[in-house]
Amino acid sequence: RLVPPASAAFVRAARTCPPARLQPRGARAIRGACAAAVPRPCRQLVAGSPRHFSSVAATDHGAASVDRGTAGEAPGESLQRWDITPDRWVDIKYTKEDLERFPIDREAFRREARLRRDALPPPPKQDSIDTEMALRGFVSCFRFGDCYTEGFQELIWERFAKQQSLMEGFGIAPIEDRPVVQEPHSKAVPGAGTYHRVRSQSYWLAMHVWLMHKKQYALQADEGLFGSALCALLTRRLFESQWNRIRMLLHANDVPSMSIANELQDMQEFVFGFCVALDDVFREEVEHEGTPDSIPKALAREDSELGEKQYGLAGRIKYVLWANVYSGAIPRDSEVVNELAVYLLRQKMMLDALPREAFFSCNIAWAEHLPPPPQAASAVNGP
Numbered sequence: 320r321l322v323p324p325a326s327a328a329f330v331r332a333a334r335t336c337p338p339a340r341l342q343p344r345g346a347r348a349i350r351g352a353c354a355a356a357v358p359r360p361c362r363q364l365v366a367g368s369p370r371h372f373s374s375v376a377a378t379d380h381g382a383a384s385v386d387r388g389t390a391g392e393a394p395g396e397s398l399q400r401w402d403i404t405p406d407r408w409v410d411i412k413y414t415k416e417d418l419e420r421f422p423i424d425r426e427a428f429r430r431e432a433r434l435r436r437d438a439l440p441p442p443p444k445q446d447s448i449d450t451e452m453a454l455r456g457f458v459s460c461f462r463f464g465d466c467y468t469e470g471f472q473e474l475i476w477e478r479f480a481k482q483q484s485l486m487e488g489f490g491i492a493p494i495e496d497r498p499v500v501q502e503p504h505s506k507a508v509p510g511a512g513t514y515h516r517v518r519s520q521s522y523w524l525a526m527h528v529w530l531m532h533k534k535q536y537a538l539q540a541d542e543g544l545f546g547s548a549l550c551a552l553l554t555r556r557l558f559e560s561q562w563n564r565i566r567m568l569l570h571a572n573d574v575p576s577m578s579i580a581n582e583l584q585d586m587q588e589f590v591f592g593f594c595v596a597l598d599d600v601f602r603e604e605v606e607h608e609g610t611p612d613s614i615p616k617a618l619a620r621e622d623s624e625l626g627e628k629q630y631g632l633a634g635r636i637k638y639v640l641w642a643n644v645y646s647g648a649i650p651r652d653s654e655v656v657n658e659l660a661v662y663l664l665r666q667k668m669m670l671d672a673l674p675r676e677a678f679f680s681c682n683i684a685w686a687e688h689l690p691p692p693p694q695a696a697s698a699v700n701g702p
Contacts, residue, residue, distance in 0.1 A: 408595045413630070417638065420651065424634035428618050431633075433689050434664055436615050440686075442672045449680035456679070460548040467549070468556040470681035475527045475557070478685065479520075479564065485688060489662070490645065490655035491523050492516045499570040507573040515646060517572055518589070521565050522644040525590045526663060528561045529597055534670040534678055537609035542675075549679055562587065593643045600639060601667075604632040611672040614664055636660045662688050 404410045432438060448456075452467065459467035478485075483493035501507065532554055539550035565586055569579050601608050605617045617632045625631065637660045641651050644659065669686040670678075677683070 407599065409592065409599055411596075411638070413638075417634075418630070421630040421634035422622060424637060425620075425622065425631040428631075428633035431618070431661065433661055433691070434615065434618055434668070436612065436668070436672075438689075439665065439669055439672070440684075442669070442674060443677045443682050445674055445676040445680060445682060448676050449682070452680045456545075456549045456552070460545075460552055465552075465556055468553055468560075471531060471553060471557060471683075472560045474681070474683060474685070475524070475531065475560070476564075478527050479524045486520075486523060488655070488688075489523075489659045490649070490653075491519045494520060494568075495571070497571040499567050501570070501573070501576065505573075509572050509574060513572050515648065517568050518586070518646060519644050520568060521586055521590060522593055524561055524564055525593060526597075526644075527666075528557050529594050530663075530666050530670060531557055532594075533598075533601075533667070534609075534673070538675050538678065546675075546679070561590075589643070593639070596639045596643070597636075600632065600635045604629060604635060609671055611668075613671060614668050618664075632664075633660065636663065658688075658691070661691075 401412060402410045428434065452470075455467040459465045480494045486493045535550040535553050539547050542550060562583065566579065566583055569582055569586075570576075574582055605613050607613050614632070620631070637651070637656050640659050640663070641647060641649070641653075641656045645653075645656065649656070665686040665688070670683075673683065
């Protein structure tokens, strides 16, 4: 198999393993402005992105220009952004600037017309799982072959490889058609900006896998044996497909073959932290998460209705996307960060409203991303 056994461990760990299970021998510092936790006992993040591609120069422009949008931080200044504590994987240490920005995001997203429930098309009405898909699922659950998850993988692949203009609109480099087989004794190495580009592409892919996983995880709690087996199958196959895609990205970007396994594991850990951070935001900021009205109600909540250590769904989602997808390398108020947050929330709303029968039948259509009105864009970006 192309995916190392570690990938399955990370998938299981996302829901079951205690922190100690993923701690390696000896702590090591990670250089970068990523806010989502890596399952390692890292204690400090400093300006300058990590040099994880073993052949990438430390002066890689895409990696070096980190957190330039944060006031009061000088290049090279040490800043602890998160910690791993006994209570949670990702204990983010918000700055004073972050706390001042959250009320602005809350007010702007209360007025966001694209995130009202009537802004999305109605979900398909379906009373039972499609017979053919049920048979495919039955065969696949017994591991005679996977003929069930192909449609789900194609949905994610369409977002990953066939939506160049959409990715460019979010400031993410589209996937290039490049060979993945290196010539013998090749001396090719990743070029400038490779780390930043591949990392953002990997997060884009992981975001859609997380959306599918979040839906099946919500369904699995009330499913019987067959439905639970389908959910487990989806989790296993979608994550394996994700790591296959990322492995091919590494090959296509001239990462030396001897470094592929280590670089893939490193990417798995960052993606794991990204998914955990998203889980935390929705669990802590959304009541009755997974129901059709949960996200609109969370966005409409007034400041006086927020509980202890609640900062608002919109601002925290934007923070996670800024710190991971964009590696903190652009201002936090950038329009692309706001638009990606709207995109993520619209897709989550679409899946929350989708009936279980339609989901298990793969009767899914991604929500269209609508451009913002000019006045809305200026309001969200603030003064």
